[in-house]
Amino acid sequence: MTDIDAIYEKLSHVISKEDFLQRIKEKVENMGGLCDEAMAAMLVANELGFSDVGRDSVKIADITAESGTVNFVARIISVFEPKEFTRNDGTIGRVGNLIVGDETGRIKVTLWDNMADLLKTGKVQAGESVQVSGYTKQGYSGVEVNIGNNGVLAESDEEVEVAANAQQIKDIKDGMGDLNLTGKVLETSDVRTFQRKDGTEGKVGNLMIGDGTGSIRVTLWDEKTDFLNEVEYGDTLEIINAYARENAFSQKVELQIGNRGLIRKSETEIEYEEEFIPIGNIVADASDVNISGRVLDISEVRTFEKRDGSPGRVGNLLVGDETGKIRVTLWDEKTDFLDEVEFDETIEVIHAYARENNFSQQVELQIGNHGLIRKSEKTVEYREKFTDISDIIPGESYSVQGKVSDLGELREFEREDGTESVVAGLELTDETGSIRITLWGEQAYVLEDLDIDSELQIIDAYARYGLNEEIELSVGNRSRAIIL
Missing domain, CATH: 2.40.50.140 (Nucleic acid-binding proteins)
Structure with a gap:
């Protein structure tokens, strides 16, 4: 008895053999080579409500390197472009990878040759549920499932929940790999181009993301940088298979997304609040x-x-x-x-x-x-703090207000670099005393709008010793003069 006959025997009371075989044929044709007849028979049985027929299905958490051939249903988390390689006998092979998951865990699936070619067709997409049949082995990053030309990767109508396997930003340390997390976009950078040691041109860009535990910078390389044109502040992102490195300049840990990493938008709501200090x-x-x-x-x-x-x-x-x-x-x-x-x-x-x-x-x-x-839409209260003139000492910046008690004249002069500028002076008086104010450059032209007894505020002027060792306030580019 073939696998197909064994499956039909369990559902012969609900469908004729002719209809069953026809549906298998249509399934194989519609899947475009994604499954064989035995797998198509299982899928038809599942559609008819018989999920317990055919090959025994396992959960990802139960798969070990010694499991041999396994069959399971999972949701595709990420898809990686296939690559060509040369075998020892000189023939060209192809290999591609998926990360899939179910409610018990995640696992890497490696596809070879004709099966790897499926990744180029666009039929295999992240987020889809698939039936997987392959053999297990110990890979470089843990147990993986390999699918050769006799294996199966087929679409499945079964809804699969993927186990939460995301790290929080606060837990990320230098050297960690296989990192999965979700965060809110706080900032995006422009993309920079650079030349590699081999003479080829590369691209790099950054974004900042945050979650409820902190924030972290994410670096994207080459074609991954195109993603920066698709996102904006406030978007939620899902990052898969990233690795952490410490930035040599800032000494801060950052996330890197290389060829095997994935970044995409997510509908997940992320609670993130920046901590502001006074x-x-x-x-x-x-x-x-x-x-x-x-x-x-x-x-x-x-x-x-x-x-x-x-x-x-x-x-x-x-x-x-x-x-x-x-x-x-x-x-x-x-x-x-x-x-x-x-x-x-x-x-x-x-x-x-x-x-x-x-x-x-x-x-x-x-x-x-x-x-x-x-x-920002926040309401922030601010009131300028003015210092009494009698309290001013050299070497600090101050804001003062008072009445003009004396006015000098605008005077042109030449700087050491040969450029020309202007300077003006006045005397400002408050209830505690008087002080000379020297205004430089554009600030000096306020003199044209002042009279004796004009009320004036000087913001962020620098106190120093002037002529005759008297304290004066110097008003330059970083200061302001406001007529009241």
């Missing part, structure tokens, strides 16, 4: 700093030449919350944000690092390649 709590050399604040000032973007001769760009924002304010420096493509934001809007700065400015001795935030800046 601006007043930021200290020098702090890393991974997140703040939200109101835009108090926006600088012009400057261009410069980097050490390698390439052009660079830099710009600044002054941002404040109820605890203080801080200057934020943006580099290169991040400076495009300065054209999008307006004074008094609320923004969020994510994954910045803090440095002390050598000139002002003030702590500032830097947004490098791993940082993010974006607009």
Whole structure:
């Protein structure tokens, strides 16, 4: 008795032999070579409600290297492009891989030659349920199932739940492999091209994802970088078969997605909340700093030449919350944000690092390649803190307000580099005393709109000793003069 006869014997009371054989024939034709007649007979039986006929089915968790030939139903998790190789006898072989899973676990399926060719047809897709029949062996990364020309990979109508096998970001360590996780997109980068040692051109791009336990940078290589054009902030992504490496520059662990990795969109809801700290709590050399604040000032973007001769760009924002304010420096493509934001809007700065400015001795935030800046709908309260003139000491930056008690004149001068600029001076008085204010460059032109007794605010001016060793406030590019 053949396998087909044995299967029909169990369902002969619900279908004629002629109809049964016809349905097997149609199944084989419709599957385009994905299954043989015995497997088609099993699929027809399943459609008729007889799932216990044919070959014994096992669960993935029960498969071992010694299981021999196994038969099971699973859902395809990822599909990898087949590759050609040369055998010892000089013939060309083909090999391709799948990762499949059921409610008990996941396993690698390796397809050879004609079966590997199925991966090129597009008929084998991630997310589909399949009937698998192959032989087991111990592979490089664990037990795997091999399907040769006598094996079976066939579509199945059975709904398969895949066991949760995802890591949380907080648990990822340098050197870990076969990582599967789901996260929310926090940032995407531009794609960069580079030349490999063998002279070929490569591509690399990054995105930042987060889950309820933290955030991590993900690096995509070559054709995988095309995915960056498909996603945007807030999308949920599923990452399969990634590996973790420590970035030599930042000393932070990142995820790498190579040829055997997979990244795709997911409908899973991810709870992720950035932890924001008050601006007043930021200290020098702090890393991974997140703040939200109101835009108090926006600088012009400057261009410069980097050490390698390439052009660079830099710009600044002054941002404040109820605890203080801080200057934020943006580099290169991040400076495009300065054209999008307006004074008094609320923004969020994510994954910045803090440095002390050598000139002002003030702590500032830097947004490098791993940082993010974006607009926010949050309401942030900010009130400028003004210092009494009598409390000013050299070497710090201050904001003061008072009345103009004396006005100087605009004076042109030549800088050491040969360029021309202007400078002006005035005296500002409050209830505690008076101080000289020196305004440089564009700031000096405020003098044209002032009179004696005009009320004036000076924001973020630097205190130093001037003529006759008297303390004065210097108002430059990073300061503001506001007429009340």
